[in-house]
Amino acid sequence: MxxxxxxxxxxxxxxxxxxxxxxxxxxxxxxxxxxxxxxxxxxxxxxxxxxxxxxxxxxxxxxxxxxxxxxxxxxxxxxxxxxxxxxxxxxxxxxxxxxxxxxxxxxxxxxxxxxxxxxxxxxxLKTKEGTGNILTYQNVDLNIKSREVLVDGQEIDLTPIEFIILKSLLEKKSEVLESEDLFYKIYPDEYYIKNNTVSVHIRHIREKLGEKNNIITTVWGVGYKIG
CATH class of the missing domain: 3.40.50.2300 (Response regulator)
Known part of the structure; x- marks a missing residue:
């Protein structure tokens, strides 16, 4: 290509x-x-x-x-x-x-x-086979295969990195994902400054989900979870 x-x-x-x-x-x-x-x-x-x-x-x-x-x-x-x-x-x-x-x-x-x-x-990369697996929490739906995220049925645009973070959190509902683990999911090959990097992306996701859909909880000193 x-x-x-x-x-x-x-x-x-x-x-x-x-x-x-x-x-x-x-x-x-x-x-x-x-x-x-x-x-x-x-x-x-x-x-x-x-x-x-x-x-x-x-x-x-x-x-x-x-x-x-x-x-x-x-x-x-x-x-x-x-x-x-x-x-x-x-x-x-x-x-x-x-x-x-x-x-x-x-x-x-x-x-x-x-x-x-x-x-x-x-x-x-999108598959043509069916609708794919859908992760849901409250009024937020994430389609793993089509890479779509819907809030109240309306699609929102997430960057690839934001999608990976939200998907990771939804796959582990109610479990706390450490910031460092999330960091290496989005930058697996990088020697990147970790401080605040994940929190910046989390803030963007929250803004796109909207104030009434505050489904991501910060666990101070540890990381983040859904719910």
Whole structure:
């Protein structure tokens, strides 16, 4: 499959390097050096993945990330020059799936791109056999095979990571899942900062379920459970 990747980076040298390594993996690359250019491309087509630098002329990478999330669920990897937890958590808050800190090894970026595409591709695989297994709690229904989540019969859009978390919790109703266990379900191959990462995704899920559907309970110092 020919994956199309949007790369937004105002440093031409870094952009050239990223393009070379990703093209070596047969990815189709669309380059953007400003937020204005990136937003134009986002309106024109749906990509399979986006790599966004945070510091850009015009609007920053966080803004572009949020604009993508208004319409699409494809993976987003943020590039940041700041190796601090707050910057990375901010990226997750705006809807990013992963981050890479500058300076980075090109091989690491390629590996993260492959991991995100693999995860997203697995998420989008749907079987044509029947309706699949459905997990239900109160007015929330999650269809494992079709990857649909319904609240009061209305479908809500979850990212692949959010779907995995909600599915994991619904499969273990009333059992407490530790934050670290949830972390490794969504980032099995990552040496990622764990603090707050899961809580950011949990917050997004709660917001999408709505205030009256507060089915996820925080067990302080341990993790989360349904009910």
């Amino acid at each position: 020919d994956y199309s990747i949007l790369v937004v980076e105002d440093d031409e040298k870094i952009l050239d390097l990223i393009e070379i390594y990703l093209k070596n993996e047969d990815y189709i690359i669309k380059r953007a050096t400003s937020s204005e250019q990136a937003l134009k491309y986002i309106k024109e087509k749906e990509f399979d993945l986006a790599i966004l630098d945070i510091m850009l002329p015009g609007e920053n990478g966080y803004y572009i990330c949020a604009k993508i999330r208004e319409s699409y669920n494809y993976p987003i990897i943020m590039l940041t020059a700041k190796d601090d937890e707050s910057s990375k958590i901010k990226g997750l808050t705006f809807g990013a799936d992963d981050y890479v800190t500058k300076p980075f090894l090109p091989g690491e970026l390629v590996a993260r791109v492959k991991a995100q595409l693999r995860r997203y591709n697995n998420y989008n």
